[in-house]
Amino acid sequence: MDIRDIAERSGYGVGTVSRVINGQPNVSERARERILEVMGACGYEPNANARYLKMRSQSPVAAFVMGVGNRLFGDVLREIQSGLAREGEDLSVTYLDDDATEVSEAVRYQRARHPKGMVFLGGETSAFRDGFAPIEVPCVLVTSSAEGLGFPNLSSVTIDNEGAAAEAVGHLWGCGHRRIGVLGGSLEPGKVAAARVAGAARALAERGSALDLERDYEPCDYSEEGGYGAVRRLLERAPDVTAVFALGDVIAFGAVRAIRDLGRSVPEDLSVVGFDGTALARYAVPRITTIRQDTVALGERTVALLLRGMRGEGGCAHELVGYELVRQESVRRL
Amino acid sequence: MDIRDIAERSGYGVGTVSRVINGQPNVSERARERILEVMGACGYEPNANARYLKMRSQSPVAAFVMGVGNRLFGDVLREIQSGLAREGEDLSVTYLDDDATEVSEAVRYQRARHPKGMVFLGGETSAFRDGFAPIEVPCVLVTSSAEGLGFPNLSSVTIDNEGAAAEAVGHLWGCGHRRIGVLGGSLEPGKVAAARVAGAARALAERGSALDLERDYEPCDYSEEGGYGAVRRLLERAPDVTAVFALGDVIAFGAVRAIRDLGRSVPEDLSVVGFDGTALARYAVPRITTIRQDTVALGERTVALLLRGMRGEGGCAHELVGYELVRQESVRRL
């Protein structure tokens, strides 16, 4: 069942059938109806490989997701997928290991598949600076900023990570905490953690204190296990912290578990703030105070910027979407 | 940069270059080396759309995942993706809404893309019975069984859901619980929940008791929110239950939260058992006793069965992989 069968059965040529498939003008109403009818009756679906081969070789939008366990990315992905679906665009998702380099994967993918566009969930700014040049299709980096990198086909959508982190730490300060530990990510410049740690440091500095990175910061990856180990290392080194700010809900969740295992409790003995605002924080015992990222806006803006690029409507943009400190049960007022 | 460029620069024909790309025999060692060298120097990557168009129109293996928030599926997906990668196969993931029908999506996808194979994470047996017939590529249903459906190209890999549920409920019984509620899923035949509820009923029956579906079972979807609402409805109707068996960790997690909000505690006032053995259960406060599904085996066997189908090595199979009751902190001995 291919386009020639449809042409034959409808009594038109393949060119006309193709125009109908693609909703192009210059087809009589009569022809359109007849062809649609035949296509429906045959359950015909055009061969995507052949289409993509001809249409300057484009396959569907590709999304690259760093890590599989991140609930935030799952939430955003759902938005992106449904937004794209409304425009008739498919989305093909590829998960990357934490140690895979998103950009070189994308370069390889572009050469082999020529996607219409690409989306990166959780990429690292510095990797883009170094490796993005060969990429020509419209791209959007989500949850990190690509501002200042100067690639005309790379947009980004993120919250103000530094501001959000500053607000989280400011909240702890306002509750009387003076010695605050920070958990998670890595300080390599260009990683999103760097912006958040900078925000934490700024919040302390503005209040006449300072973040002692050597002592009060403990990196780890974005997983329960990461948070579990990190808070233990931190507390061993800095037993006087009264609060920890985890750079992800999943880290906070692991940290709460570890604190309990140390025979201490949250928030009575130690306060915890997370980041992301996922269901994990909302349903944990205790509910975790966190920075909620607006996942709906993150997804919507990503789709809008991507479509703009795919339609050649020019220019990239770097947008900020909202966040909100959600006060729950894991912070104690001292 | 296409295959003709490589042919020209290496001094061979496109046929020979193609044979090198595909690792076929009948190429001299000299030609192979030279062509590989040129390809490397040019950073050439064959156009996947053109390849797939020729090779009986096959695009990469497609995975359909029901819902985005399911950690179990994320864990299995990671295994499948890395197993496939070892064989040089890509994986393209599509998330489906809970209300989307996996099989009709797959039928449409097959017609448009002609994937080499398809994997379903969390599909529903009855949907396959009714709609799978048009599908011709090798497929594997994961976490549900397709045994007895009689499709020669549909394998399945799952744990013994009924047995696992029986063991979970048996454990509660052994701890002295007599009135046990069951939370989650839907009883429509062919859904995985039906097998688990059947296991729960069997466990009670074997002990001279019975599961009163009307009173002691409360369906909900696989989410924290689902579990949160379901346990409240259950407790209102059956305030004398001393334990609940949730058909997913995420449901158990939501239920624990709801129980706390009702001013009761786990496991002192109410015991909870989950299902899946995800990080959620492992790090929750309290840690949730659960049935751990062997996600590594689930992924490995899926890849093995899929490759067997893709290589035409005949036959489908329906395999069971292991599970294990993980006793943690959410069950109290009465």
Add this chain to the structure above:
DNA sequence: CTGAAAGCGCTTACAG
């Protein structure tokens, strides 16, 4: 072992 040629199923100028 190698190359020239046909063809996978489409889209898109180009004529009409």
Add this chain to the structure above:
DNA sequence: CTGAAAGCGCTTACAG
């Protein structure tokens, strides 16, 4: 408004 033809970048018999 419509059709015939070229061509997207590959693979695969078929000759040699």
